[in-house]
Amino acid sequence: MGISRRKFLGWMGAAAGAAAASMKPKAAAAAAAKSFPGHPDSLGVLHDTTRCIGCRKCEAACNEVNNLPKPEAPFDDLSVLERRRRTHAGSYTVVNKFSVPGKKDPVFVKRQCNHCLEPACASACFVQAFKKSEKGPVVYNEKVCVGCRYCMVACPFYVPAYEYDKALTPRVTKCTMCAPRIAEGKLPGCVAACPKEALTFGPRKKLLEYARARIAKHPDRYVGHIYGEREMGGTSWLYLSGVDFGHIGMDTGIGDLPAAAYTAGPLAAVPLVVGLWPVLLTGIWAISKRKEKRASDELSAALAANTAAHEQKKREELSALRQKLSKEKEAAVERAVKQALEEAEKEREQAAAEAGKEGGRQHEPAARQGGAEKGEAEQADKEN
Amino acid sequence: MAGEHPTGQRGLFTPFNVVAGIILLAGGVLTVMRFTGGLAAVTALDDNNPWGLWIGFDLLCGVALAAGGYVTSAGAYIFGLKRFHAAVRPAILTAFLGYALVVLALHYDVGRPWRLPYPIFVSPGPTSLLFEVGLCVFLYLTVLFIEVTPAAFEWLKLTRLRALVVKLTLVLTIFGVVLSTLHQSSLGALFLIAPGKLHPLWYSGYLPVFFFVSSIFAGMSMVIFEGTLAHKYLHHKMDEAHKAGTLNVVLSFGKAAAFVMAGYFYIKIIGLAADDNWHYLATGWGLWYLLELFGFVAFPAFLYALGVREKNVRTIRVASLFAVLGVVLNRLNVSVIAFNWHLPLSQWYVPSIYEVGTSVFIVTLGIVAYKFAATHMPILHGHPDFEYEH
Structure with missing residues (x-):
């Protein structure tokens, strides 16, 4: 109901004036x-x-x-x-x-x-x-x-x-x-x-x-x-x-x-009703409006909070998933590195065995290559 | 009545139309009798009993039972009870027709009806409670007229005028409650000036409060009761929103009426105690009083509570009928039956057949007008071209 406060007060003023004038x-x-x-x-x-x-x-x-x-x-x-x-x-x-x-x-x-x-x-x-x-x-x-x-x-x-x-x-x-x-x-x-x-x-x-x-x-x-x-x-x-x-x-x-004494009370109540009822009723209206607004505000606040909580939860789940994935990846890398190292060790041992035969120093470059591979995996993880 | 044909055009000679037509014709004859032969030609009124059925029933009951207008619109627009919106339009329409017919009935009762504007415009007598009643009824009828116009404007497709009136809703509602409080109570206060004439069981300094409080549940009961009739005979005119809303209205009004009637019962007992009128209860008048208080206040209040508790619409509707009858009985007791109680039986007033006929004629006019409006205007359903944002 689009009634401005000023308009409303104007009407009330007019009503009060009319009531006063009629007395x-x-x-x-x-x-x-x-x-x-x-x-x-x-x-x-x-x-x-x-x-x-x-x-x-x-x-x-x-x-x-x-x-x-x-x-x-x-x-x-x-x-x-x-x-x-x-x-x-x-x-x-x-x-x-x-x-x-x-x-x-x-x-x-x-x-x-x-x-x-x-x-x-x-x-x-x-x-x-x-x-x-x-x-x-x-x-x-x-x-x-x-x-x-x-x-x-x-x-x-x-x-x-x-x-x-x-x-x-x-x-x-x-x-x-x-x-x-x-x-x-x-x-x-x-x-x-x-x-x-x-x-x-x-x-x-x-x-x-x-x-x-x-x-x-x-x-x-x-x-x-x-x-x-x-x-x-x-x-x-x-x-x-x-x-x-x-x-x-x-x-x-x-x-x-005198007869008038019996009706004086109700007659005296008339201006009071005219004066107070609009105030009371407007107050009740304002309270019910306010309650309505508060209820709808609370509803939208609750909705927003719910959405935020939901998103937060989703984010947490995602990051947990990511952590799990990255751990798995790390483990896979470690396993791969370990395997590679083991293989390298094996190769080295083989080579050493061969070198023992030949007396060569070839195991160092192979180890350096394994370390580089690990560093690359870490970097990729960070980008993700 | 023509309930078997839910839709479509019917012939002119439906049972409803025939009965209504005969009553309206008879009313026309009575009107001629009244305005050619005077009150003596049609009424049983005399110098001791200047007010009869036309004041006791047409005015007092008419105004009390039309209270549904202010009660429903106050609930919906001031107290923020959105569930009542389906009931507002039929209640306002009933109130408007009710008040219009009250004013029409007064034209039959007063000696010189063309002078009815005199109290307001020619020679105001502000010491009279009847002046207050007259002024309030005049203003409230105007308010109700403005309040029913949106339905008519929708029917006539006058969009801008409708928008203007809809904007005034809150102010009109508040004005309506103020005016109703004043004249509903003043109708009771009218009798305060005659302490010697009204039986002490009905005479009380609280009469204005009794009349005001009983008008609240009278209005609610009438909305429920009238809804019952509308559902029976005008079901096809209702949209889903109205049908769904009606159940809510019946339950909510039933609950509210049970509480208000309980409060009314309580203040009636307080009235008895305040004037120390207990000893009258053992007389014949006392039995009559107890019948009114227990049979038509406490009983329907209990029925309402029972119906609401069990969500039984039928029980609530029966309760509404008893409550309406109770208000009619109370108004007739105060204005006619217990008035002049000490006069000898031979001087008692009993309405003439013509007075009863005129009252039936006026009620019939109201039913015909309601049926016309509810059939042609968006009263029991929304109009497809207009939004109802409430």
Whole structure:
């Protein structure tokens, strides 16, 4: 793979830059914050369930001010209270009736969006269609909504609903806390319609004070807990109850952490993976490449060493053969010389015998001739 | 399917074509129903159960089972396991088709599919894990598209373009592993935001790790499983190098999968211990959980190990089927079955026949596209005009 180091570093730099650019400082700050007490002076509603009589006037008012479609059962039909209901595309709020063991009268509880201080829907939305406004309402922008419905998965209160029957323009629907009416200085529709003052609208901080004062004034009437003060990081809607909140359909095991706290860890891991994985993987690649190269280097080195050893051995064998041959040759020469000398001796003796007869001195030239022959053989051996 | 005719042209009306044709036609009808009547006309989704089969199966299982792309190419190009080269092309092709179909399926599931580019180009919501999934899937689909082009360029004889892309192999592979790590884990992390809704046996702070680690053996198992099918029905398209390489791939992936699954089993137990969820094991949900963990993780892990030890390809292939089913079961448990576990039975979600039909339609589209590519392009064999130097 022909990638130059410079090119590779260039790509890595570009990737890091893109990753850094995609991290907005706002998101980083939100993740870093330990806790968010809510926007100062943000508004909310206190729902005192001990005062609610289940008249459904709030449902009717909600339907009217939000121009919602006509309900299945008219709002004065209280038989619908017999079954447990939840919010739907056409109803932003519902009242449910609970029979509590050990209590004579049923308890009525109004349900709608709780307008969390740090909303799960806003944290989950990948197009920022939900925003927590500084005034309190969590508002939805249908202009960017893709319709993935992750907000509905994320909401711990099962509040957002969806227009499943719309083919091309389905929206997520939920209570707006009547943000447009609040902006006009009016009360939310449901609060204005409540005949028993079971709903109180105002700054959340004040509402908490009211609620605490009511509990202090009537400790026999209320359980000592304000639901929504801390649940899921706190909600703009607050609840008072005379019975355990678990008996009136409220999730009491929900915890005090805002939804974003559950996803902060994996989100924080993203830049680390983006930063470290390429380094790690390139390192592994380099190591495996290096190993491969070393293996092939070792192979060729071993091959070369083997060839060299083989040649050396061949040379040694050759020279041993040569030595053997030259020794044989020497021996042959010596034998020949010896033979020649013996012959010469014989001849000399013969000659001496003859010379003894004749008295001649002819043996010396014959010996000199034998020595010359030996010298010639040695020289030939050296040349070889 | 038309396995009896190993070579040559067949008529248009083969059993495969007829069945596929009927499914595609039905899919066309379902498509019209979906985009005229809305989700209510074809799905059993409601306000409590906003995600159903199309997210649980088409998205979560589709992405997990398409992990073979990054696992195989990482093995071959980063870890230097040359034996895997025969498996890279079919794995990348499967991954590309898998992701393309995931994105197609999303067009059915989301309310306004033409706004799918919004999270990236119009109104990004970076606090959302779904944003991360969307961005990564978008980028990874692009990477996979570039990675499959060499086969298409060889088919179309575009030598220079092919050479250019081949040069990018390493960078694309690294990019692919980074993106896969992120979105495979993020798909699990999606559910972290709803601690009250998912059963504690499946809800864990380790969900992203579980999803990432299981995607590794899901990818390997899918490569083995898909290789089994390809050998049965597309044997004539394979060259000797591919056939020889396949045995290596089956044994190596089987071995690796056995180890990774053992590790996954171990961290699942750690997850149980970390949240002290032991007491849930004695409930009905606990039995269901144990079935998933022992029947579809421990059992296939053991089968893999056995098959590798005895060099028995058949055992390994059976193991791969169980491992694939196990990943499907796990994804459905997290997203659909154990989600909203505390709601009364009457409010449980059961997919409609149309939802199942749409999922079958989308899988069929994938098989048809794979068959076309493997029949016409050098996927299961090398191209005679090109050298494979790896």
